Amino acid sequence: MSRPMRVTVLGAGSWGTTVASLAARNADTLIWARRASTVEQINREHRNEDYLKGLALHRKLRATTSLEEALRDCDVLVMGVPSHSFRATLKQVAPLVRPWVPVISLAKGLEQGTQRRMTEIIHEELPGHPAGLLAGPNIAREVLQGMAAAAVVAMPDETIARALQPLFSSSVFRVYINTDVIGSELGGPLKNVIAISAGMGQGLGVGENTRAMVITRGLAEITRLGVALGGRAETFSGLTGLGDLLTTCMSPLSRNRQVGEQYAAGKTTAEIVASMNMVAEGIKTSSVVMELAGTYGVDMPIAREVAAVVKGEHGAVQAFRGLRRLAAGAEQESG
Ligand SMILES: NC(=O)C1=CN([C@@H]2O[C@H](COP(=O)(O)OP(=O)(O)OC[C@H]3O[C@@H](n4cnc5c(N)ncnc54)[C@H](OP(=O)(O)O)[C@@H]3O)[C@@H](O)[C@H]2O)C=CC1
Numbered sequence: 001m002s003r004p005m006r007v008t009v010l011g012a013g014s015w016g017t018t019v020a021s022l023a024a025r026n027a028d029t030l031i032w033a034r035r036a037s038t039v040e041q042i043n044r045e046h047r048n049e050d051y052l053k054g055l056a057l058h059r060k061l062r063a064t065t066s067l068e069e070a071l072r073d074c075d076v077l078v079m080g081v082p083s084h085s086f087r088a089t090l091k092q093v094a095p096l097v098r099p100w101v102p103v104i105s106l107a108k109g110l111e112q113g114t115q116r117r118m119t120e121i122i123h124e125e126l127p128g129h130p131a132g133l134l135a136g137p138n139i140a141r142e143v144l145q146g147m148a149a150a151a152v153v154a155m156p157d158e159t160i161a162r163a164l165q166p167l168f169s170s171s172v173f174r175v176y177i178n179t180d181v182i183g184s185e186l187g188g189p190l191k192n193v194i195a196i197s198a199g200m201g202q203g204l205g206v207g208e209n210t211r212a213m214v215i216t217r218g219l220a221e222i223t224r225l226g227v228a229l230g231g232r233a234e235t236f237s238g239l240t241g242l243g244d245l246l247t248t249c250m251s252p253l254s255r256n257r258q259v260g261e262q263y264a265a266g267k268t269t270a271e272i273v274a275s276m277n278m279v280a281e282g283i284k285t286s287s288v289v290m291e292l293a294g295t296y297g298v299d300m301p302i303a304r305e306v307a308a309v310v311k312g313e314h315g316a317v318q319a320f321r322g323l324r325r326l327a328a329g330a331e332q333e334s335g
């Protein structure tokens with residue numbers, strides 16, 4: 001007798017839990033969390049109060065602290081842990097998951113030290129598994145509340161992408177597909193860095209014209225680096241590029257934007273990280289982005305200012321002064 005499709009989500013933070021709740025509408029879905037209290041709350045109360053306060057999860061979603069149980073009958077694996085614990089989690093997964101299972105990353109970061117994208121890490125740690133991602137302008141709270149949104153499943157193989165599309169879709173969550181994995185995967189980490197700059201601007205009260213400049217010139221930087229790394233230019237004007245950049249720079253719910261506001265208030269990176277119970281990937285990603293920009297000879301003035309603020313080399317005010325000093329060339333060129 002055939003059993004229903006099993007989706008396993010690893011990592012029960014804001015986004016892992018939200019995606020698991022979406023998938024639970026369409027498939028048998030199990031989420032793995034490392035804390036027993038989280039698992040108990042999801043199973044008994046259908047909530048995850050630490051990350052999604054006051055919101056109800058799909059009643060069919062089940063949770064476990066056992067990685068063995070989570071992976072036993074897994075048909076599709078969704079990685080909801082942040083980029084800094086992505087490889088370590090996959091190493092634990094490797095002996096437990098069946099060989100052909102597709103792996104979908106939710107993480108919007110780049111690995112420190114190696115500068116790898118998450119799907120590259122999947123290929124290294126789980127060779128032979130189809131690897132892709134789900135990304136787009138998707139603030140978790142809004143998606144879980146049923147506010148309409150759209151995302152992209154990016155896989156190199158269009159047939160697999162089409163097979164995965166309905167697992168996450170609902171009448172208010174529209175899932176597109178894209179075979180440009182590199183371009184789709186770079187939009188998220190890169191927009192997180194630009195969103196820190198937008199947050200600094202917000203905190204400093206620089207005005208809407210300046211914010212529009214940061215977003216538009218930020219997209220130019222993202223596209224330049226993304227294309228240099230092998231992404232398709234048109235992908236960066238889609239949901240995973242411009243779409244995600246807009247939502248993250250504009251929403252007060254964005255953690256990366258909030259980080260920028262904290263810098264504007266004079267806080268240091270250590271103080272900001274210590275005060276947060278959630279991840280803001282842009283903090284760590286900023287230095288990785290500058291390494292890549294150096295290697296590929298790509299000019300990224302906004303990201304450079306963010307990286308300098310993160311490292312404590314100067315403050316938010318100086319970062320915006322730095323941006324004002326830039327010479328403006330032709331719009332399609334650097335700067
Ligand atoms: N939140 C959002 O709106 C969106 C987030 N993303 C991306 O999704 C990824 C996850 O973010 P998000 O869910 O928001 O993060 P949160 O900060 O909300 O939660 C992080 C989760 O990861 C778990 N975790 C961290 N390290 C480990 C580890 N070593 N082993 C097991 N579990 C671990 C945490 O567990 P514990 O609770 O035990 O600490 C927690 O459940 C990020 O890359 C983010 O950029 C993408 C789209 C939207």
Ligand SMILES: O=C(CO)COP(=O)(O)O
Nearest residue numbers: 136137138139254255256
């Ligand atoms: O990626 C996100 C929205 O698409 C979430 O952004 P933050 O991590 O800044 O909250």
